Amino acid sequence: MKRVLGSWPPKAFALFLVGISSLCLPGCYDIQEVDDMNLVLAIGVDETEDHLINVTAEFVNPSSAPSSGQDGSSTSGGKQPVIVRQETGASIEDAMGKFEREIPHSVYLAQNMLVLFGESYARNGIDRALDFFERDRAFRRNQLFLVTPNAASDVLSASVDPEPLNALGIRELVEQSSTQLRFVQSEQQQIMEEYLSPSQSPVMALISLQSVGRPALQGVAVFRGGRLVDTLNVDEMQGLGWLLGSTRQVSIHLPCAGEDGAGTTIRILGSNTKFQAQPGQRDLNVQLQVHARAEVEQICPREKLDEKTFKDLNRMAAAYIQRSMQTTIAKLQQDDVDASQFGKRVFLQNPCYSANQ
Amino acid sequence: MFKRFRRNGGERRILDCERELREDISATEGQEPIPERPEFMQQWLESEWDRCSDLQTREIEICGERILLFWLRGLVDLIRLETGILQPLARVSKRRLQLSDVVSILHTVTVHEISTRRQWNTALADGQVVLWLCGRPHALALDVSHAPGRAIQKAENEPTLEGPQEAFVEQIEMNLALLRKRIRTPRMKVESVRVGEYTNSTVAVVYVEGIAKPTLVEEALQRIRRISIDGVGDINKIRELISDAPFTLFPTTEETERPDRVCGNLLQGRIAILVEGAPNCLLVPAQFIHFLVAVDDYYFHYTLTLFIRMLRHVAYWSSLLLPGLYVALLSYNQDLLPTPLLVTVAAQHRGIPFPTIIEALLMLVVFEVLREAGTRLPRAVGQSVSIVGTLIVGDAAVRAGLVSPGMVIVVAGTGVASFALPAYGFVNSSRLIQFAFVIAAGVSGLVGILILALILITHLVSLRSFGVPYMAPVAPFSWSDMKDMFIRAPWFAMKRRPEHMETVNETSNRTPLPKQRKALGWDLNES
Numbered sequence: 001m002k003r004v005l006g007s008w009p010p011k012a013f014a015l016f017l018v019g020i021s022s023l024c025l026p027g028c029y030d031i032q033e034v035d036d037m038n039l040v041l042a043i044g045v046d047e048t049e050d051h052l053i054n055v056t057a058e059f060v061n062p063s064s065a066p067s068s069g070q071d072g073s074s075t076s077g078g079k080q081p082v083i084v085r086q087e088t089g090a091s092i093e094d095a096m097g098k099f100e101r102e103i104p105h106s107v108y109l110a111q112n113m114l115v116l117f118g119e120s121y122a123r124n125g126i127d128r129a130l131d132f133f134e135r136d137r138a139f140r141r142n143q144l145f146l147v148t149p150n151a152a153s154d155v156l157s158a159s160v161d162p163e164p165l166n167a168l169g170i171r172e173l174v175e176q177s178s179t180q181l182r183f184v185q186s187e188q189q190q191i192m193e194e195y196l197s198p199s200q201s202p203v204m205a206l207i208s209l210q211s212v213g214r215p216a217l218q219g220v221a222v223f224r225g226g227r228l229v230d231t232l233n234v235d236e237m238q239g240l241g242w243l244l245g246s247t248r249q250v251s252i253h254l255p256c257a258g259e260d261g262a263g264t265t266i267r268i269l270g271s272n273t274k275f276q277a278q279p280g281q282r283d284l285n286v287q288l289q290v291h292a293r294a295e296v297e298q299i300c301p302r303e304k305l306d307e308k309t310f311k312d313l314n315r316m317a318a319a320y321i322q323r324s325m326q327t328t329i330a331k332l333q334q335d336d337v338d339a340s341q342f343g344k345r346v347f348l349q350n351p352c353y354s355a356n357q
Numbered sequence: 358m359f360k361r362f363r364r365n366g367g368e369r370r371i372l373d374c375e376r377e378l379r380e381d382i383s384a385t386e387g388q389e390p391i392p393e394r395p396e397f398m399q400q401w402l403e404s405e406w407d408r409c410s411d412l413q414t415r416e417i418e419i420c421g422e423r424i425l426l427f428w429l430r431g432l433v434d435l436i437r438l439e440t441g442i443l444q445p446l447a448r449v450s451k452r453r454l455q456l457s458d459v460v461s462i463l464h465t466v467t468v469h470e471i472s473t474r475r476q477w478n479t480a481l482a483d484g485q486v487v488l489w490l491c492g493r494p495h496a497l498a499l500d501v502s503h504a505p506g507r508a509i510q511k512a513e514n515e516p517t518l519e520g521p522q523e524a525f526v527e528q529i530e531m532n533l534a535l536l537r538k539r540i541r542t543p544r545m546k547v548e549s550v551r552v553g554e555y556t557n558s559t560v561a562v563v564y565v566e567g568i569a570k571p572t573l574v575e576e577a578l579q580r581i582r583r584i585s586i587d588g589v590g591d592i593n594k595i596r597e598l599i600s601d602a603p604f605t606l607f608p609t610t611e612e613t614e615r616p617d618r619v620c621g622n623l624l625q626g627r628i629a630i631l632v633e634g635a636p637n638c639l640l641v642p643a644q645f646i647h648f649l650v651a652v653d654d655y656y657f658h659y660t661l662t663l664f665i666r667m668l669r670h671v672a673y674w675s676s677l678l679l680p681g682l683y684v685a686l687l688s689y690n691q692d693l694l695p696t697p698l699l700v701t702v703a704a705q706h707r708g709i710p711f712p713t714i715i716e717a718l719l720m721l722v723v724f725e726v727l728r729e730a731g732t733r734l735p736r737a738v739g740q741s742v743s744i745v746g747t748l749i750v751g752d753a754a755v756r757a758g759l760v761s762p763g764m765v766i767v768v769a770g771t772g773v774a775s776f777a778l779p780a781y782g783f784v785n786s787s788r789l790i791q792f793a794f795v796i797a798a799g800v801s802g803l804v805g806i807l808i809l810a811l812i813l814i815t816h817l818v819s820l821r822s823f824g825v826p827y828m829a830p831v832a833p834f835s836w837s838d839m840k841d842m843f844i845r846a847p848w849f850a851m852k853r854r855p856e857h858m859e860t861v862n863e864t865s866n867r868t869p870l871p872k873q874r875k876a877l878g879w880d881l882n883e884s
Contacts, residue, residue, distance in 0.1 A: 018812065034688075035703060037703075065703065111691070168696065
């Protein structure tokens with residue numbers, strides 16, 4: 001070595017070695033310029049009538065995507081800021097592979113924000129899809145898993161003005177609701193945690209198209225294992241929120257006594273649910289205590305806001321929450337699904353009891 | 358401390374021998390005595406100062422004694438020559454004059470006796486008048502010099518809103534006076550060394566005895582004495598010749614044109630090196646942190662300084678890393694960008710014919726050319742060139758689809774960040790290093806940036822300036838020196854001089870803390 005290098009100083013040799021070695025790093029080999037990629041923002045998964053998988057992908061259209069040079073307009077030249085393309089295959093991987101073959105520029109999945117399952121596909125089981133999204137390292141684990149009763153391609157093509165990008169708009173809708181009920185933000189890592197927990201009951205946000213053709217949050221979809229079993233509407237979703245834990249800024253409406261009117265509106269600023277499981281000899285007693293702070297937004301027209309009214313409102317609100325929780329539990333029991341995560345919470349509090357069961 | 362000098366001992370010894378040999382040869386040159394006989398003197402002067410039309414000679418005869426005066430035109434104050442030398446000589450009536458008699462009658466402040474030819478030449482070159490009594494083996498050097506030079510002006514390269522405005526000039530005597538004016542103690546020592554075979558320039562090493570580490574002073578003097586060069590006219594030659602690591606991009610000596618800054622640093626145990634003809638001064642040792650400190654940090658309230666200094670640190674690392682990070686994020690690590698930002702960037706980048714790295718290098722080169730043009734041209738034109746270059750060329754390049762707006766913003770941001778740094782030498786190093794980061798990012802993305810950053814940090818911690826670690830007080834870590842690192846603590850909290858300077862006297866501030874003042878009953882509010 002000494003003869004070859006001659007009079008090279010050791011520092012220069014070390015630098016040369018580092019320089020040459022750095023060329024062997026997986027650098028230039030995976031270079032991918034930002035304008036040589038198709039940014040995927042959302043993926044829809046549906047099942048066709050002949051039991052094939054129809055995958056819808058929402059790509060950014062760079063020529064019409066919003067940028068600083070467009071004076072705030074969402075699109076330019078009348079083109080849509082996103083391109084929606086569909087492929088059908090025997091599996092999700094198969095359909096995704098077709099995108100690579102049929103669309104110029106490579107498909108870039110790391111920025112995918114939504115995975116929208118069609119109801120029919122979800123009812124037949126999403127286990128394989130979960131496996132695919134977990135294994136593929138290109139996907140971020142904070143992408144939202146959603147369910148739609150409509151065709152996924154229709155939802156991903158719908159307008160979500162004023163947000164120019166459909167996927168961003170839908171994600172925004174879900175995130176807005178999740179400020180009230182955290183569980184609505186059905187991110188992949190949360191879904192996987194619920195899927196693998198003792199309860200095995202993931203809950204995903206339910207997005208459907210309204211009559212005007214715009215997507216909206218309609219409630220949540222409840223799964224048993226990997227299969228969709230039922231959906232909960234917004235009121236039942238609130239009940240599930242109180243069952244599961246903390247909520248914020250939830251409004252409840254109470255009717256006025258003996259007369260018509262807008263009723264009383266109470267905003268529950270924040271609530272916490274205390275779960276207590278007490279295993280007995282034969283059965284299991286579960287106690288839920290909801291502690292909430294609220295403010296009155298509106299009261300019935302001829303009512304006076306005095307101490308008695310406050311007490312009455314307090315009692316009525318408590319009854320409302322209790323009723324809402326009972327209704328939701330009844331529905332979940334009917335569906336034989338543990339979306340309220342009782343199994344998981346019992347396991348956490350009494351691992352021995354769960355093991356014996 | 359001076360570990361670096363102990364290394365390669367054999368090689369150094371050879372160099373030392375060569376130097377000593379050269380010194381011996383040069384030492385004997387000019388050490389001959391001045392000729393005593395007038396004809397020999399005339400012969401020597403004609404050969405030594407041949408074709409020097411600015412050499413002036415005046416011969417006067419007093420009571421039978423021939424007196425010869427020599428000086429260089431333009432370097433001498435003729436009024437002082439006439440009133441201080443010629444008029445007193447004209448009144449002499451004594452026969453058989455001796456040099457001591459002449460000294461006693463002259464009205465000249467500074468008089469030196471000279472006996473060698475070298476001293477004769479040096480005195481003439483320094484602007485002194487040489488008075489020779491014919492037939493004597495000695496002469497007198499009379500200081501009536503008035504070398505041309507500009508007056509003290511405002512500091513232009515290191516401006517400050519508050520604080521003194523004076524700046525150094527090209528005359529070393531005036532520069533030393535500016536320091537003396539501020540540090541009024543005989544403990545401020547000035548040791549002068551003549552450097553330059555032909556320029557024979559004075560290089561002054563200034564320090565405060567009792568604060569500066571003696572071995573540090575000795576090391577600085579030794580390094581300057583070792584210089585054997587034709588001439589020294591500016592500070593950069595000295596800097597490159599005495600630098601610890603001549604091949605590094607980072608400056609290991611600090612340069613300033615502000616006397617107040619020099620004084621502040623002298624009191625911290627550092628050493629100032631002034632050079633005849635240089636309107637600035639070298640401060641050694643210099644650490645990384647010194648280049649991110651502006652004089653205003655000490656003239657503003659510490660609460661404001663805290664924010665500004667943090668901002669400056671961010672600006673420095675931004676100026677190094679911003680273009681590289683942009684290239685890495687757009688070429689390799691797009692997944693790290695938030696989706697809306699990536700969508701915007703992708704839209705902006707559509708249709709650009711170059712890969713991001715080429716685009717970045719192109720923009721950086723154009724920016725450097727514009728900056729260089731702005732610096733070289735006269736100020737009024739230079740500003741116009743910068744503005745035209747930035748606004749019109751940048752906008753035209755974006756409109757032509759050659760570069761993306763994001764790249765223009767990044768390069769402009771990098772430039773602005775570098776302008777926030779107070780030390781120009783440091784800015785120059787970051788200008789070069791940012792290219793290396795862009796190339797590393799283009800080759801290996803964030804991994805490349807990380808590798809280069811590690812190499813850079815390794816290099817930085819291996820550097821020393823006059824034996825003091827370059828990254829002190831971060832590496833080696835010193836908690837007490839952190840008071841003047843990323844933040845500037847209030848003056849009452851800064852009690853000690855920097856640890857890494859290893860000063861003789863560590864305490865710089867003996868004022869009691871506010872809490873102690875209260876206990877002593879010093880607070881007016883309490884009374």
